[in-house]
Amino acid sequence: MASQQEALRIQRRMEGIRRERQENEALVEEAARMMLDINRRHLEEFLQTQPTATYEEWIADLHPENIDASGKMDHRFYVPDSDHLLLWKELTNTHPINASNNATSTTTSSS
Numbered sequence: 074m075a076s077q078q079e080a081l082r083i084q085r086r087m088e089g090i091r092r093e094r095q096e097n098e099a100l101v102e103e104a105a106r107m108m109l110d111i112n113r114r115h116l117e118e119f120l121q122t123q124p125t126a127t128y129e130e131w132i133a134d135l136h137p138e139n140i141d142a143s144g145k146m147d148h149r150f151y152v153p154d155s156d157h158l159l160l161w162k163e164l165t166n167t168h169p170i171n172a173s174n175n176a177t178s179t180t181t182s183s184s
Contacts, residue, residue: 109156116164128161128169 112135119131132150133140135157139147150157151169162168 109160112157112160113164116160120164128158128165128167131161132157 129146
């Protein structure tokens with residue numbers, strides 16, 4: 074009898090954990106959607122005021138912390154499935170040309 078009660082207690086706890094995980098995943102998805110909406114609005118406004126701007130100029134405006142001292146942009150913004158890059162291509166129908174020349178790696182080597 075005790076082992077059945079223990080099994081039921083464990084099963085209820087596992088169900089609670091699954092529900093909590095699903096709720097957390099839903100919150101993460103909602104936050105990601107909200108961030109995409111914010112980035113979309115920013116890009117739309119940016120392009121209205123600077124219609125000939127480049128992808129790099131938009132990223133520098135949106136995320137100045139991702140541009141190094143030499144003006145190179147974090148290479149992750151050029152990953153083909155980057156949300157920023159996909160949004161840029163969707164709203165401008167263009168693809169950044171300077172991807173290989175204007176990207177900097179964020180990886181560091183330990184000596």
